[in-house]
Amino acid sequence: MAPRVPRDVEQEYPTAEVVAKLRRLADALETEKPFRIQIAGERIRVPAHATFSIEHERGDGEEEIEFQLKWKLDDDSDEDEDDSESDDEDSEDSDSGSADDAADKAVV
Template sequence: MTNKKQRDIEKQYSNAEFAAKLRRLADAVENGTRFEIQIAGERVYVPVSAEYSVEHEREGDEEEIEFQIKWRND
């Protein structure tokens, strides 16, 4: 197992960029293939075995939806 340094970033995308990434992700999930994405200069490979969830948060007058993808690097 490789030692990757910890990372916690958030990257903003235009509507068109975000839609394109979602389409590529949906295609990979539907086709049962690995998804790859570059975020802030680092290429990330999401395995077919990843778990997907949707989270909704509400605090005061703000709401947030997060699409989460989790997996373990074995």
């Protein structure tokens, strides 16, 4: 397995794609199964035991809500479990330059 490179990406999607991703995520959370998602061209596997949080930020004339899933990079103990459906496909990539710390973060 290739080493994981630090990454901090924000990707915009059409509403229909967001709805589909959220439905698959909700199904995976409800059934306590791992979840696979493709964000800006990279396939990401979210383990079933990932921590889910909702974040709200306000400042500089705008507000933001983020749905976050976090887990430790070495915490893939449920690797052999079935993943929720197939990966999503992206049509456009948008990378930013800063790195994320010790946990993967999938903002869906």
